[in-house]
Amino acid sequence: MAIVVGTDLTKTYNGLRAVDNINFSIERTECFGFLGPNGAGKTTVMKMISCRSPVGSGDIVVNNMSVKTDARKIKSVIGVATQEDNLDRDLTIFENLAIYSRYFDISKGVAKKRIDKLLGFFDLTSKRDTRVDELSGGMKRKLIVARALVNDPEILILDEPTTGLDPQARRQIWDTVIRLKSEGKTIILTTHYMDEAEELCDRLALMFDGKILEYGSPKELIEKIIGTNVCELYAPDKESANEISKTIPGSIEQVGSRLYIYGNDANVLRRMCEAATSAKHSVRRATLEDVFLKLTGRGLK
């Protein structure tokens, strides 16, 4: 059953259509991702879902309530881990969480129990009384996610949860998302990392220039738009890539001197490239990055 439904959603900033007539439906307890490059409109959608920015036109219904009329109630069922670090740097981890819990009128006793549980869950108990200033980037990010859970929301929004983190801290956030999902939370996340989207998301909306280009599970999207494999071919220059592309049948994308040749059978792809040119090439499994490249002519970065 859908828990969040966006219909004909548009948002314009000074004439710029940051979100351009999109439709989406997020199921209860799934992890749904908005994947797209910088400026695609992902954060703007998150702000509208969480009632932090009014919808331009169209509507979003959360738990059968419209963001236009029921913002207060919707805010009580959503937790938001924002992209920017807006923690209070002079306060400790515990104080940051305790202050936040007051916005939701949670009694001191309940808040303390919930915070202690969250600190355990996020492996931050030993840092309970440490000031935010003294935490690593990964710990701060975990604290931002923990803070989003203080009101025990049904829906957790994670806006670019791992941008700028090292691989180990990234993995910790991923494990946390997987655990929260298994506990029944609905998770909505934005990312421009295709590996993150593939690892965490049950379904995805691929966003570009304010629009949703495609919608589905990572596997469905890859199979539908690319197939199973990609041969990446490195021509000496753009002109020769152009010439080579004319001799290879099938679905091809060119970016400068590089050709991306799509197909299902790795051996067929390899033989096709070998027959066409002596230029260096390699065959690998298709990814969401390939899907983006094919749909937009550019990558996610």
Ligand SMILES: Nc1ncnc2c1ncn2[C@@H]1O[C@H](COP(=O)(O)OP(=O)(O)OP(=O)(O)O)[C@@H](O)[C@H]1O
């Ligand atoms: N408050 C604002 N005022 C004016 N323009 C805005 C505002 N917020 C976002 N925009 C513009 O809207 C577009 C979409 O921005 P948004 O932050 O939603 O994209 P994004 O996909 O989340 O990008 P990123 O990955 O960089 O966070 C961009 O062109 C951005 O400059």
